[in-house]
Amino acid sequence: MKYEEAKIKFISTWGSLGSLWGINKAMAQIQALLFISTKPLSMEEIMKELQISRGNTSMNLRQLIDWGIVTKEIIPGERREYFQTEKDVQELARVIAKERSRREIQPVIKILKDVSSIEDDGTEKTNELIKQTKALHELTETADAMINKMVNHKQNWVTKSILKLIK
Amino acid sequence: MKYEEAKIKFISTWGSLGSLWGINKAMAQIQALLFISTKPLSMEEIMKELQISRGNTSMNLRQLIDWGIVTKEIIPGERREYFQTEKDVQELARVIAKERSRREIQPVIKILKDVSSIEDDGTEKTNELIKQTKALHELTETADAMINKMVNHKQNWVTKSILKLIK
DNA sequence: TTAAACTTTCAATAATTATTGAAAGTTTAA
DNA sequence: TTAAACTTTCAATAATTATTGAAAGTTTAA
Structure with a gap:
């Protein structure tokens, strides 16, 4: 596999993975393209590389900026805007987890x-609803807190400790 | 809020959350309905409650069975099949995480x-591609391993230890 | 066997979501 | 100011995904 093939493979894989972190295909692909680019890219360049329309590129770039993972780069003397993405994977994970x-x-x-806080009228079905949604509430809250805490530590001594602990 | 309202709210919320754990709306709603039901339900009952077609119900039930979170229940003397879901949230989380x-x-x-293993031809762009995808590979692998390990422990002493550690 | 009571399949259709591209809007240089 | 060089907006359309429902298939009781 050579550079061009690897690049295309990476961008399309990351694009289809978008659903996993809750964004659409074009948005994920733009981020992927910027992620492996050695320099900031203009809208024109992004459109050309990914073969998508101007409108699509504009809207998705705006969303990426809104998420906080892409920033505008002003190049002195240049009229057009350039874009770059967060390059550090840990920071990327942190932002994505927080936004999601x-x-x-x-x-x-x-x-x-x-x-899960509705009034318990003593019937079996109300009991079951309360019991089950309460369990789900606790689980969701705990999982959310854990993921956020985990990803919030830039240094990975915590990650390492956790891995050691659960291995 | 009374039982009926709470039930509808729970089912529709859980349904729209389906995307978060990678399944479609109808599938998530069927699971939600079974999750708060006090007894196994037949296909007829599920169709009626959720106002969805027979075909839709049949296909999504099959998928839920395929995921391993719904099982068929045979009731002696009854012709039709009944369905029930895993009721324990910890076990549910384990199965979902594993399947995803x-x-x-x-x-x-x-x-x-x-x-990330392509041959390094020494150019800057190849270097960047390798560096960035390698970082992503490590992060994804670690995160996946952590989530699976975490969710695999039925008792939650691990969870508690981790929470203590990262608080 | 047969026929009633069920479930599954799948082509057609509906609903949802993403994309286009031209028009409108904005910014900057001269 | 003006006009060129850009970006954004948004109605129309395309692409994708979910849903229907009738026909075909299967199972069971008699």
């Missing part, structure tokens, strides 16, 4: 809490 | 490994 938690997990936790 | 890892994360890890 905020956008998707927190709202669910809130609803689980509400649902 | 197997179906989605493992294939990506393999590709990252391949891409």
Whole structure:
């Protein structure tokens, strides 16, 4: 496998993995392209590389900026804007985990809490609903907290300690 | 909020959360319905409760069985099949994490490994590709291993230890 | 066997989500 | 100011994914 093939493979794999971290294909591909680029890229360059339209590129770049994983780079003397992504994987993981938690997990936790707090009328079905949603609420809250804590430590001594602990 | 309202809210929330654990809406809703049911349900009952077609119910039930979180229950003297889901949240989390890892994360890890092992021709762009995909490969592999290990311990002494460690 | 009571399959269709591209908007240099 | 060089917006369209429902298949009781 040579450079070009590897590059295409990486970008398309990372694109289809987008669903796993909650973003769409084009957004993930743009991030992937910037991630392996040796320099910031312009919108024109991104469009050309990924074969996507101007509108699509513009919207998805804006979303990536909104997520906080892509930044605009102003190159002196240049009219057009250039873009670059966070290059450190640990920091990338931190931002993604935090955003996903905020956008998707927190709202669910809130609803689980509400649902599990309904008045117990003593019937079997109400009992079951309360019991099960309460268990789900606790699990979700714990898992969310753990992932965030984990990923928030830049140095990985914690990771190492945890790995040692659970091996 | 009364039982019926809470039930509907829970099922629709869990349904839309499906994307987070990699399954579709109907599949997640069926699982949610079974999760708070006090007894196994027939296909007829599931269709009626969720207002979905027979075909849809049949296919998604099959998928849930395939994932290993729903089982058929034979009730003596009854012709039709009944279904129930795993009721223990810890076990549920274990199965989901394992399946997601197997179906989605493992294939990506393999590709990252391949891409990061291409021959280094000494150019800057090849260097960057190798460096960045290697970092991503390590991170993905570590995260996957951690989540699986974590969720694999039924007792939660590990969870507690980890929480203490990272707080 | 047969026929009733069920489940599964799958082509057609509906719903959802992503993408295009042209028009409108904005910025900058002269 | 103006016009060239850019970016953003958004209605139309394409692509993808989920759902339906009728026909085919299977199982069981008699």
